[in-house]
């Protein structure tokens with residue numbers, strides 16, 4: 001697995017919508033690759049925060065917009 005693949009599967013990984021094998025491969029890549037590991041932790045924190053705010057009561061489209069908003073205002077520009 002390379003960085004591109006890891007990034008592509010990061011969201012399903014965080015959502016838990018991935019197989020055990022794939023999760024292991026992603027986790028292994030994140031472990032070996034600090035930039036991807038940092039990105040993962042950022043996304044995970046972002047998700048947790050959105051969940052905390054909306055408590056699953058928010059339409060997906062609105063949640064996505066909120067995620068984008070938080071990402072823009074919470075990032076120092078080094079993520080991605």
Ligand SMILES: [Zn+2]
Nearest residue numbers: 002003033036
């Ligand atoms: Zn990587």
